[in-house]
Amino acid sequence: MLSFIHTLIKYTLGYKSSSKDESDEINSVIARIENAYEEETRKGERSNKDTSYKRGIITLITTDYLVVDEFYVCDVANISVNNLKVGDKVCYSLLMERDNHEEKHKIKIISVINESWGDAENSEVDIVKPQTLTRCIVGKVMERKNRLLVVEPNNITVNLNKVESEFIPVIGDWLQLETEVEIDEVSYNLNGEILEIKKIQPLRSRLDVGTVTSFDLTKEIGVIGKDTVFNKRICESGYIPCVGDKVISDSIESDQGFYTWRSLTVVPVLQVSFT
Numbered sequence: 612m613l614s615f616i617h618t619l620i621k622y623t624l625g626y627k628s629s630s631k632d633e634s635d636e637i638n639s640v641i642a643r644i645e646n647a648y649e650e651e652t653r654k655g656e657r658s659n660k661d662t663s664y665k666r667g668i669i670t671l672i673t674t675d676y677l678v679v680d681e682f683y684v685c686d687v688a689n690i691s692v693n694n695l696k697v698g699d700k701v702c703y704s705l706l707m708e709r710d711n712h713e714e715k716h717k718i719k720i721i722s723v724i725n726e727s728w729g730d731a732e733n734s735e736v737d738i739v740k741p742q743t744l745t746r747c748i749v750g751k752v753m754e755r756k757n758r759l760l761v762v763e764p765n766n767i768t769v770n771l772n773k774v775e776s777e778f779i780p781v782i783g784d785w786l787q788l789e790t791e792v793e794i795d796e797v798s799y800n801l802n803g804e805i806l807e808i809k810k811i812q813p814l815r816s817r818l819d820v821g822t823v824t825s826f827d828l829t830k831e832i833g834v835i836g837k838d839t840v841f842n843k844r845i846c847e848s849g850y851i852p853c854v855g856d857k858v859i860s861d862s863i864e865s866d867q868g869f870y871t872w873r874s875l876t877v878v879p880v881l882q883v884s885f886t
Contacts, residue, residue, distance in 0.1 A: 621818060663707075666724060669699045679718065689719040700724040743806060748788040749814055751866060752780050762786060767805065775810040778875055783866040785814035813863035816871070820880065823856040835860050840867045841874035852881050857881035 667679035672695065676686050679701065692701070702724060706717040754761035759771040760780060766790070771779070778787060789810040826833035831843035833852050839862050846852060857880045865873035 613777055628733050646751075652706065655808065663705050664702065664721075665705055666700060666702055669695060669697055669701060672697055677720075683718045685718045685720055689717070692720050692723055695720070695723070735843060743791050743793050745809075746790050746792050750786055752784045752786060755780070755782055762788065767808075769808055769811060774808050777812070778863070780811065781865070781873070782875065785864045785866070786811050787814050815864040816862065818859070818861050820857060820859055821856060823852050823854055826852040826854060834870065835862075835877070838870050839872040839874055840870040841877050845875060846877045847879065850877070852877070852879075853883050855883040 663865045667683065669677055669679055670681045670811070673677035676684050676685075677690065677695065678684055683703070683705070685703070700723065702721045704719045704721060706719075707715075748762075748765075748767070750762040750767060751765060752760050753763045758771040760771065761767070762769055768789070788808055789812075790805050791807045791809060793806050821835040821839065824834050824836060828851075831842050833843070835841060835858060839860055841852075841860070841862075843852065852858070859876075859878045859880055860874045861876040862872040862874040864871065867873055
């Protein structure tokens with residue numbers, strides 16, 4: 612990647628030799644790109660997750676959730692069995708998520724147990740685990756509320772605190788979601804229930820050299836070429852864009868009105884104010 616950037620900058624600046632001063636300048640630009648990229652990127656440690664299958668007794672039922680063994684809370688959306696009542700013995704899957712701050716759990720009711728338990732009351736259940744597969748879903752960000760995204764189609768909610776991502780999406784961005792889905796007899800075309808969203812990344816990205824064609828100092832919004840929009844906050848620290856500047860832009864596909872790309876990083880190569 613760095614060798615590509617090196618070649619791109621040399622081509623843009625019209626270098627014909629490889630003197631030490633020129634190499635130093637190229638390396639300096641590369642370092643600025645890396646620093647700007649690190650400022651935009653927010654990486655979190657992925658949670659350590661374990662799934663087990665257990666038995667339990669329903670001890671409370673409300674309109675929105677039920678409680679198993681007076682401890683595990685199960686949302687209505689994760690209940691696949693009808694007509695449950697307090698005292699029913701059930702099989703359930705237990706997903707434990709551990710990170711540096713806390714331990715969370717999520718359960719899903721799989722079935723009701725009618726037979727006698729014997730001595731297996733606290734043992735793990737010997738049942739067939741649901742079939743799962745990794746599926747990539749393409750969608751566009753339609754809403755964003757703090758760290759929550761709503762992606763269409765299918766009204767998928769993405770919690771940025773729980774997924775791996777190398778950038779912060781905004782409304783209009785086209786994404787590729789790496790998900791784990793459950794496949795059962797009612798799943799069509801491998802479209803199962805989404806159990807987990809593991810990673811999000813841009814649908815398409817590009818790194819190229821362009822010219823700043825407009826910049827609104829008040830709104831701090833600018834355009835590179837004809838199709839790439841950027842915000843001043845993603846520019847290299849201290850850089851104030853001017854029309855005519857040559858810049859390197861790391862951008863992703865995004866529906867931003869008249870523009871189809873959104874820049875994540877902008878680093879100046881040649882500034883008109885210094886020529």
